[in-house]
Amino acid sequence: xxxxxxxxxxxxxxxxxxxxxxxxxxxxxxxxxxxxxxxxxxxxxxxxxxxxxxxxxxxxxxxxxxxxxxxxxxxxxxxxxxxxxxxxxxxxxxxxxxxxxxxxxxxxxxxxxxxxxxxxxxxxxxxxxxxxxxxxxxxxxxxxxxxxxxxxxxxx
Numbered sequence: 001x002x003x004x005x006x007x008x009x010x011x012x013x014x015x016x017x018x019x020x021x022x023x024x025x026x027x028x029x030x031x032x033x034x035x036x037x038x039x040x041x042x043x044x045x046x047x048x049x050x051x052x053x054x055x056x057x058x059x060x061x062x063x064x065x066x067x068x069x070x071x072x073x074x075x076x077x078x079x080x081x082x083x084x085x086x087x088x089x090x091x092x093x094x095x096x097x098x099x100x101x102x103x104x105x106x107x108x109x110x111x112x113x114x115x116x117x118x119x120x121x122x123x124x125x126x127x128x129x130x131x132x133x134x135x136x137x138x139x140x141x142x143x144x145x146x147x148x149x150x151x152x153x154x155x156x
Contacts, residue, residue: 024049024050024107024108024140025050025053026050026053026054026057028050028107029050029054029105029107029138030054030057030059032103032105032136032138033054033059033061033103035103035136036102036103036135036136037102037132037134038059038060038102039060039061039062039099039101039102039103040054040059040060040061040062040101040102040103040104040105041061041062041063041064041097041099041101041103041104041105041130042054042061042062042063042064042105042106042107043064043092043104043105043106043110043111043123043127044064044065044066044092044106044107044108044110044111045063045064045065045070045071045074045087045107046065046067046070046073046074047070047073047074047077048063048073048074048077048078048085049107050107051063051074051085051107052074052077052078052081052083052085055078055083055084055085056081056083062085062086062087062088062097062099062101063085063086063087063088064087064088064089064090064092064095064097065087065088065089066089066090066091066092068089071087071089074087075087092110092114092123092126092127093114093119093122093123093126094122094126095123095126095127095129095130096126097130099130100130100131100132100135101130101131101132101135102131102132102134102135102136103135103136103137103138104127104130104131104135104136104137104138105137105138105139106138106139106140108140109140109141109142111123111139111140111141112141112142
C-alpha cells in the first residue's frame with residue numbers, strides 16, 4: 001500500500017481500538033512532557049490514546065494524524081470525556097501547524113510506517129520547524145532486534 005494513511009479509514013479505523021496490540025499508556029510520556037514547557041504535539045495521534053489521557057492529566061497536547069476517520073474517533077472520545085482536544089488533519093511528511101511545540105512525540109511505532117527515507121527526512125524537517133528553540137522530540141524506533149519475538153511451534 002503506497003499510502004499507509006488510507007489503511008486507517010473505514011473498517012481499518014473501526015478495528016484499530018478493539019484489536020489487540022500494544023498501546024503506550026500516558027504514564028510512558030508524563031516524565032518527558034514534565035521536562036518540557038508546554039505545549040506538546042502527538043504525531044499520529046489516531047483515536048486519541050494516549051493524548052486524551054495526557055490532556056485529562058493537565059498537559060497541553062495537540063494531535064495530528066493523516067486519517068480523518070481516526071481524528072473523528074478521537075474528537076468523539078474527547079467529547080464523551082468532556083475534554084477539549086485540538087487536532088489537525090494532515091500528513092506528517094508535510095506538517096504545517098501555526099503553533100510551535102516544546103515537546104513533539106510519537107506514542108507508537110508510526111514513524112516506522114513511513115515508506116521511504118525521503119518521507120522520513122521530510123517528517124523530521126517538519127517536526128524540527130515546529131519545535132521551540134529548546135524543544136524535545138521522542139520517536140520510538142522499532143527494529144528487528146526490538147520487535148516482540150513470536151514463539152514458533154515446531155513438530156518433531
